[in-house]
Amino acid sequence: xxxxxxxxxxxxxxxxxxxxxxxxxxxxxxxxxxxxxxxxxxxxxxxxxxxxxxxxxxxxxxxxxxxxxxxxxxxxxxxxxxxxxxxxxxxxxxxxxxxxxxxxxxxxxxxxxxxxxxxxxxxxxxxxxxxxxxxxxxxxxxxxxxxxxxxxxxxxxxxxxxxxxxxxxxxxxxxxxxxxxxxxxxxxxxxxxxxxxxxxxxxxxxxxxxxxxxxxxxxxxxxxxxxxxxxxxxxxxxxxxxxxxxxxxxxxxxxxxxxxxxxxxxxxxxxxxxxxxxxxxxxxxxxxxxxxxxxxxxxxx
Amino acid sequence: xxxxxxxxxxxxxxxxxxxxxxxxxxxxxxxxxxxxxxxxxxxxxxxxxxxxxxxxxxxxxxxxxxxxxxxxxxxxxxxxxxxxxxxxx
Numbered sequence: 001x002x003x004x005x006x007x008x009x010x011x012x013x014x015x016x017x018x019x020x021x022x023x024x025x026x027x028x029x030x031x032x033x034x035x036x037x038x039x040x041x042x043x044x045x046x047x048x049x050x051x052x053x054x055x056x057x058x059x060x061x062x063x064x065x066x067x068x069x070x071x072x073x074x075x076x077x078x079x080x081x082x083x084x085x086x087x088x089x090x091x092x093x094x095x096x097x098x099x100x101x102x103x104x105x106x107x108x109x110x111x112x113x114x115x116x117x118x119x120x121x122x123x124x125x126x127x128x129x130x131x132x133x134x135x136x137x138x139x140x141x142x143x144x145x146x147x148x149x150x151x152x153x154x155x156x157x158x159x160x161x162x163x164x165x166x167x168x169x170x171x172x173x174x175x176x177x178x179x180x181x182x183x184x185x186x187x188x189x190x191x192x193x194x195x196x197x198x199x200x201x202x203x204x205x206x207x208x209x210x211x212x213x214x215x216x217x218x219x220x221x222x223x224x225x226x227x228x229x230x231x232x233x234x235x236x237x238x239x240x241x242x243x244x245x246x247x248x249x250x251x252x253x254x255x256x257x258x259x260x261x262x263x264x265x266x267x268x269x270x271x272x273x274x275x276x277x278x279x280x281x282x283x284x285x286x287x288x289x290x291x292x293x294x295x296x297x298x299x300x301x
Numbered sequence: 302x303x304x305x306x307x308x309x310x311x312x313x314x315x316x317x318x319x320x321x322x323x324x325x326x327x328x329x330x331x332x333x334x335x336x337x338x339x340x341x342x343x344x345x346x347x348x349x350x351x352x353x354x355x356x357x358x359x360x361x362x363x364x365x366x367x368x369x370x371x372x373x374x375x376x377x378x379x380x381x382x383x384x385x386x387x388x389x390x
Contacts, residue, residue, distance in 0.1 A: 027359055033352060033374060036381065052359075089348040093378040097345050099333075099371075100378040146306070164306035164341055176333035259306070 004051035004064065012065075016058055023052040032088030042088065096160060098175060126184035133172075134193045136161065140200035141232050143167050144210065144257035153178060153191060161193060166208050166258035169197040203232065208264030209256045215273040216240060231255040231266055238268060246272045305344050312342045318354045326353055329364075331371060 005012055008022045026048045028034065035041035055061040093100045136151055146165030150158050161173065172192045179189025197205070204211045214229050224242035228235050233255060240250070248270045256264025275282070313320040326332045327340065331353055334340035342350070349371075356362040356370060 024359060024361070027355070031355070036378075089345075089352040089374070090378060092345040092348045093375070094381055096382060097378070098335075099345060099349060100375045100382065162335070162343055164336065164343065167336075171336060171338070173335040174333060174337050175335070176330070 002047055002051060002054075004054040007047050007051035008055075016061070019052070019055055019061075023048060023056065027052075033090050036088075036090040036094060098159075101159065101178075127182055127186040129180035129182040129186060129189035131189040132179040132191050134191060135196055136193050137196045137198055138163060138167075139198055140203060140205075143169070143195065143197040144205070144232055146259055151193060159191070163195070166262070166264070167195050167197075168205065169195060171195045200232075202230065205257060206267065208258045208262070209267050210264065211267045211269060213271050214238070214268045215271050216244075218272050218274060221245070221270070221272045229266075229268055240270070244270050244272075246270060305347075306341045307343075307347065308339060308341060312347050312350065316347055316351050316354075318350050322354065323350055326350060329368075331367060 005014070008014075008019060008026065010018060010022055014022075027045065030041045030045040030048060032038075032042045032045055035045075053060070054064050132154055134151060134153070136149065138147060138149065142149075142163060144166065146167075147163045149161050149163060151161055152158055157178075159175065159178065163173075172194045175191040175193070177188045178191035181188045202212055210232065212230065214227065216227060220227060220240055221244050222242060224240045224244070226237045226239055229238040229252065231252060236252060236255070238250060238252065250268045250270065252266040252268060254263050255266035258264050307315060309320055309323050312318075313323055323332070323342070327334065332342070332346050332349055334342050334346055352374075353367060353371070356367060357364070362370060
């Protein structure tokens with residue numbers, strides 16, 4: 001545990017206003033977006049933020065001063081640590097994030113100041129730019145598990161598109177400001193990228209679940225057993241319980257679309273397939289069994 | 302490949318910024334989620350939400366100044382990127 005007073009450079013007698021002032025001062029000084037790439041500043045920013053969490057309000061401070069470390073405080077600490085792991089905004093942009101990217105190749109010394117203070121040269125007509133629509137084809141597995149693809153926009157710029165895991169065909173992703181430029185001071189339009197998912201033979205998306213059909217022999221249907229089943233992660237061994245029918249659905253957990261805990265399941269629909277040629281001895285054996293084990297599948301039992 | 306895409310509620314739990322605030326940021330177009338319908342926030346959106354939250358809550362920046370600051374930060378980040386390319390070539 002850190003000493004929040006020490007981190008904020010204050011004595012224990014400091015009032016709440018001093019704490020706030022000191023926090024703001026240090027947070028501004030060490031903020032990751034004001035110190036891009038500076039790991040030392042990032043660490044100090046985390047310490048300062050955590051110190052403020054501990055004594056930033058009179059309630060939290062009273063608890064800390066009493067030496068209490070209750071569950072709520074521990075949870076706050078965990079929450080803080082969780083926040084501490086997040087990347088700074090700079091980290092998400094410094095290799096070409098889409099927010100910074102929206103300035104694209106229009107970026108230049110002159111434009112920089114014009115963007116800031118408004119365009120000085122006279123433009124009498126200001127019109128917003130038009131939206132531009134694109135289509136992007138992706139593989140079934142890329143759609144299910146997420147991916148990254150590059151698309152070339154109409155103006156020749158290459159745009160890196162992070163495709164969310166579990167995206168469905170027809171979904172449109174919007175890139176603000178990457179459409180046609182506006183006239184005068186008009187804002188640029190947006191780029192919309194429609195996702196088209198290429199089908200994968202044998203696999204059907206049902207929301208976040210993936211449905212497949214699995215042929216089994218009538219003997220496997222009676223006795224049960226372990227059968228290899230294809231998934232988008234490769235083949236798995238699936239346990240078939242004895243006595244299944246065509247159309248029985250079995251679930252393979254976590255082999256659907258999506259990521260992490262949100263990933264869907266694979267639904268395996270069994271299909272009993274008879275041998276192409278019925279051997280006379282098989283037929284004779286079935287005739288023998290008929291007398292012993294016959295049943296009427298058309299009656300509800 | 303894990304890109305950490307989160308629905309509003311999940312992003313709110315993750316970064317500790319109230320859901321209503323995230324919705325407000327989207328409404329004001331300070332945040333532009335790729336998927337407008339659901340909407341889903343990626344890592345860039347979540348980091349930007351946190352930045353806006355910190356600017357408003359901790360640094361006392363008012364709402365009129367937020368888009369100007371974001372615009373500046375985005376331009377500076379792009380400038381860094383351009384300079385980096387320049388150094389490589």
